[in-house]
Amino acid sequence: MANKQARIVVIGGGFGGLFTALELAGDTEVTLVSAEDHFTFRPMLYEYLSGEVEAWHIAPHYRELLDDKVRFIHGAASDVDFAARTVAVEGWAEPLAYDALVLAVGGVTNYAGVEGAEEHTLPFRGIGDADALRNLMIDTLDHIPPDATADEARRRATFAVVGGGASGCELSTKMGDLLRDAFRRRGLSGEPRVVVVEMAEHVVPGMGDELREYVEDALREAGVEVHTKTRVRRVTPDGFTFEQAGEETEVAAAGVVWVGGVKVSPLVERLRIPKDRRGLVSVEQTLQVQGHAEVFSLGDDAHFPDASPTLAGTAQLAFQQSSLAAGNVRALLGGGELKTKHFEEMGEALSLGTERAAVLAGGKAFGGALARQARFALYTSRLPTWHHRVKVGASWFFEGTAPLPLGLRRPGS
Ligand SMILES: Cc1cc2nc3c(=O)[nH]c(=O)nc-3n(C[C@H](O)[C@H](O)[C@H](O)COP(=O)(O)OP(=O)(O)OC[C@H]3O[C@@H](n4cnc5c(N)ncnc54)[C@H](O)[C@@H]3O)c2cc1C
Numbered sequence: 022m023a024n025k026q027a028r029i030v031v032i033g034g035g036f037g038g039l040f041t042a043l044e045l046a047g048d049t050e051v052t053l054v055s056a057e058d059h060f061t062f063r064p065m066l067y068e069y070l071s072g073e074v075e076a077w078h079i080a081p082h083y084r085e086l087l088d089d090k091v092r093f094i095h096g097a098a099s100d101v102d103f104a105a106r107t108v109a110v111e112g113w114a115e116p117l118a119y120d121a122l123v124l125a126v127g128g129v130t131n132y133a134g135v136e137g138a139e140e141h142t143l144p145f146r147g148i149g150d151a152d153a154l155r156n157l158m159i160d161t162l163d164h165i166p167p168d169a170t171a172d173e174a175r176r177r178a179t180f181a182v183v184g185g186g187a188s189g190c191e192l193s194t195k196m197g198d199l200l201r202d203a204f205r206r207r208g209l210s211g212e213p214r215v216v217v218v219e220m221a222e223h224v225v226p227g228m229g230d231e232l233r234e235y236v237e238d239a240l241r242e243a244g245v246e247v248h249t250k251t252r253v254r255r256v257t258p259d260g261f262t263f264e265q266a267g268e269e270t271e272v273a274a275a276g277v278v279w280v281g282g283v284k285v286s287p288l289v290e291r292l293r294i295p296k297d298r299r300g301l302v303s304v305e306q307t308l309q310v311q312g313h314a315e316v317f318s319l320g321d322d323a324h325f326p327d328a329s330p331t332l333a334g335t336a337q338l339a340f341q342q343s344s345l346a347a348g349n350v351r352a353l354l355g356g357g358e359l360k361t362k363h364f365e366e367m368g369e370a371l372s373l374g375t376e377r378a379a380v381l382a383g384g385k386a387f388g389g390a391l392a393r394q395a396r397f398a399l400y401t402s403r404l405p406t407w408h409h410r411v412k413v414g415a416s417w418f419f420e421g422t423a424p425l426p427l428g429l430r431r432p433g434s
Pocket residue numbers: 032033034035036037038054055056057059060061063064065066067096097098099125126127128145146188286288319320321322334335336337338339370
């Protein structure tokens with residue numbers, strides 16, 4: 022049990038920060054500082070894009086998740102004074118004092134210095150990004166004349182996804198299914214074009230062969246054009262240029278989505294604490310920042326030494342670490358013994374288009390509609406708080422999870 026007078030400040034309300042704060046709630050004074058007013062269950066952003074789920078399911082407001090046991094501050098932390106043990110928050114005159122600090126601010130899109138990428142591509146990390154992409158697809162379709170030739174319709178409805186990891190494959194299969202469905206509904210000739218560009222030899226690099234086969238099948242079925250061993254060299258308002266085997270090709274595109282990587286957040290970049298060569302915060306096996314016993318860091322902004330390499334940068338890792346972080350904050354403040362833990366991969370669940378998914382559980386992969394249901398069931402159990410889980414589970418069970426065709430309005434919008 023932590024010292025009742027102690028002040029705990031958690032910066033970042035994602036998988037790492039929110040779940041740590043929820044676990045510590047009631048122990049002592051806990052303050053959660055978040056730049057956004059809602060949590061985002063990022064692994065289901067693809068289903069939000071396709072309208073299979075609604076914003077309230079996967080991006081509930083903190084005021085719904087937190088009761089008066091956790092004080093919520095909606096604002097971006099701009100600095101930490103480790104000597105004075107205070108956190109500065111934009112718009113707040115007084116810094117927040119802490120006895121224990123949890124740093125869990127996640128990452129931001131990494132454009133890797135590619136010319137025009139930051140200015141002319143869409144990121145895909147939050148609800149607003151998914152809304153922007155859905156609206157762009159609808160707007161593009163609305164501008165295709167009904168009598169356009171198949172070539173013309175395809176040229177106009179060309180989209181690209183940069184990055185062929187799990188994110189790029191999940192996103193492009195959703196886009197492929199949604200756009201093809203919209204072509205049919207609107208009576209347009211031909212097929213839309215969705216291109217995935219990946220630097221590595223295969224899509225989903227790092228995932229096993231079995232899961233990759235499901236992914237490759239889904240890409241084929243969704244009509245996605247895959248370019249591996251290919252780099253995007255530049256992006257303009259009208260398209261992009263890629264390089265394959267030393268040859269450059271220019272492609273006109275209505276939209277380019279960038280899911281090519283993640284880097285540390287500007288706050289972490291600014292802080293003077295030990296970091297690894299990628300700029301991730303170096304933490305001990307207790308999640309304490311090296312040289313700062315009262316500061317903990319977890320999730321996408323930390324380099325944890327004792328986890329399976331495939332877990333780096335995943336919600337699974339941040340989620341698992343949150344229990345260790347909460348337990349160790351409690352131990353630190355209560356004079357108990359801090360623990361360590363080894364983290365293993367719990368399996369994978371990829372959403373592939375609007376009809377299918379692929380799941381890897383207990384070393385076995387399976388796909389199809391059953392995998393899609395298993396993914397929904399698994400993710401219901403990972404949502405924050407019992408109350409929210411029950412509400413969302415009931416909504417998915419009774420109201421269904423069918424996609425919303427492009428062009429139809431979301432309920433309540
Ligand atoms: C589209 C997408 C799909 C994904 N799918 C999967 C998946 O299927 N499986 C999986 O395991 N992982 C997946 N991931 C990765 C996973 O979402 C992250 O690894 C996970 O969210 C990391 O948790 P976190 O708490 O470290 O960071 P986040 O969940 O990113 O939370 C960080 C929080 O900090 C806040 N913040 C940032 N800066 C500040 C600041 N200065 N002050 C206050 N608050 C701040 C942010 O607003 C955010 O709320 C996906 C990621 C994306 C983008």
